[in-house]
Amino acid sequence: MNALCIAGGRVLRPDCSVEAADVVVDRDTGNVHDVGEEIAAEYDGETLDAAGGVVMPGLVNAHTHAAMTLLRGYADDKPLGSWLREDIWPAEAALEPEDVRAGTELGIVEMIRSGTTAFADMYFEVPEVAAAVEESGMRARLGHGVVTVAKDDEDAAEDVEESLRVAREFDGAADGRVRTAFMPHSLTTVGEEFLREATATAREEGIPLHFHANETTDEVSPIVDDYEKRPLSYADDLGMLSEQDFVAHGVHTDAEEIELLAARGTSVIHCPASNTKLASGIAPVQQMLDAGVTVGIGTDGAASNNDLDVFDELRDAAMIGKLGADDAAAVPAAAAVTAATAGSADAIGLPGGRIKVGGAADLIVVDFDAPHLAPAHDVVSHLAYAVRGSDVRHTVCDGRVLMEDREVQTLDEERVVETARERAASLVERAE
Numbered sequence: 001m002n003a004l005c006i007a008g009g010r011v012l013r014p015d016c017s018v019e020a021a022d023v024v025v026d027r028d029t030g031n032v033h034d035v036g037e038e039i040a041a042e043y044d045g046e047t048l049d050a051a052g053g054v055v056m057p058g059l060v061n062a063h064t065h066a067a068m069t070l071l072r073g074y075a076d077d078k079p080l081g082s083w084l085r086e087d088i089w090p091a092e093a094a095l096e097p098e099d100v101r102a103g104t105e106l107g108i109v110e111m112i113r114s115g116t117t118a119f120a121d122m123y124f125e126v127p128e129v130a131a132a133v134e135e136s137g138m139r140a141r142l143g144h145g146v147v148t149v150a151k152d153d154e155d156a157a158e159d160v161e162e163s164l165r166v167a168r169e170f171d172g173a174a175d176g177r178v179r180t181a182f183m184p185h186s187l188t189t190v191g192e193e194f195l196r197e198a199t200a201t202a203r204e205e206g207i208p209l210h211f212h213a214n215e216t217t218d219e220v221s222p223i224v225d226d227y228e229k230r231p232l233s234y235a236d237d238l239g240m241l242s243e244q245d246f247v248a249h250g251v252h253t254d255a256e257e258i259e260l261l262a263a264r265g266t267s268v269i270h271c272p273a274s275n276t277k278l279a280s281g282i283a284p285v286q287q288m289l290d291a292g293v294t295v296g297i298g299t300d301g302a303a304s305n306n307d308l309d310v311f312d313e314l315r316d317a318a319m320i321g322k323l324g325a326d327d328a329a330a331v332p333a334a335a336a337v338t339a340a341t342a343g344s345a346d347a348i349g350l351p352g353g354r355i356k357v358g359g360a361a362d363l364i365v366v367d368f369d370a371p372h373l374a375p376a377h378d379v380v381s382h383l384a385y386a387v388r389g390s391d392v393r394h395t396v397c398d399g400r401v402l403m404e405d406r407e408v409q410t411l412d413e414e415r416v417v418e419t420a421r422e423r424a425a426s427l428v429e430r431a432e
């Protein structure tokens with residue numbers, strides 16, 4: 001066997017218990033072959049040193065717009081509606097395919113360096129996004145975001161078609177590491193007939209849906225006013241809530257909508273930093289978990305966060321979950337860590353999220369030697385409340401080492417950062 005041994009660390013198991021163990025990966029299948037105490041010596045092959053560290057599933061960023069790293073810090077301190085309309089959309093109108101490539105690569109480098117092995121991305125120029133994912137060795141579910149409002153019928157129909165087209169064309173790319181979805185931007189930015197027809201097509205072809213839902217009260221009231229029903233019940237009537245589908249945000253969801261999500265098996269991606277920064281509101285995460293909804297964690301784009309560090313995000317999820325529930329016991333450490341790993345992976349329908357024999361070898365090693373992690377009474381507590389993305393030492397996806405001793409192996413980090421700086425500068429000039 002072509003083995004990769006992650007040796008000498010403590011391993012976080014799917015039930016959040018922690019045990020001293022080596023993890024042996026079969027690099028040919030990309031799966032975990034064995035987990036056990038001091039078993040590394042039984043195998044030839046490459047070794048990754050995990051001494052003093054914790055081996056855990058790679059984090060999954062279940063909702064982002066990776067290329068928006070180019071707009072990091074471009075427009076801050078505004079609510080969603082005016083932020084999008086006054087700043088972000090005008091800048092995005094000037095995006096060229098090469099910008100999307102550069103921004104996505106920058107996002108990917110940031111994610112690999114902070115321990116993320118998979119992500120779900122909604123953006124433009126998806127062929128560029130897919131190429132970046134392929135080169136980087138990460139896993140992703142990708143889609144073209146559709147907006148039909150303020151477009152004539154022909155342009156609107158073409159945008160919808162583009163999203164279905166890329167969903168068909170790129171599914172299974174990068175040796176199966178790329179999967180796809182049909183991605184209408186939101187229930188208020190895509191017209192009802194477009195949603196109805198395209199969803200029916202997606203359903204026939206087994207294509208999942210991903211969209212922003214109930215992010216702000218401004219997204220809820222127009223639907224309640226026009227249709228006399230809550231947004232998720234509107235989405236359900238259009239056939240948009242199935243087991244394969246996942247919605248971003250779900251901030252303003254009432255008890256009936258939460259029940260509906262649970263009944264349909266539709267997942268919610270919680271984006272606490274973006275919801276805080278845009279003052280969108282606090283999602284009822286503990287209620288969702290109690291109802292049996294699969295909850296994943298996403299950073300959203302870097303322009304509303306402003307980083308792609310999922311450790312930061314899961315910490316925010318735990319903190320804000322308590323504030324929202326007015327209960328310090330809400331969204332405890334293990335729930336937040338599980339949401340950012342197994343929850344996110346399940347929500348976006350990709351392998352990973354748990355270290356188990358036969359499962360995908362998407363895992364990271366977190367260095368626990370740092371002063372801010374001493375003492376370590378409770379590993380899971382640290383993973384939720386004290387670890388930072390910069391504590392990640394190695395990142396492995398599909399059995400391949402993407403970062404070793406903080407050196408990204410698959411992309412040239414220096415070139416990626418330099419290119420992104422250049423493209424961002426000229427993008428902003430063109431947008432003005």
Ligand SMILES: N[C@@H](CCSC[C@H]1O[C@@H](n2cnc3c(=O)[nH]cnc32)[C@H](O)[C@@H]1O)C(=O)O
Binds near residue numbers: 159
């Ligand atoms: N084809 C569409 C592009 C949609 S991509 C997805 C969009 O989501 C936007 N976006 C980023 N963060 C958020 C958010 O928090 N809520 C809603 N939209 C967002 C992002 O700027 C991007 O324009 C068009 O013609 O405009």
Ligand SMILES: [Zn+2]
Binds near residue numbers: 063212300301
């Ligand atoms: Zn978003």
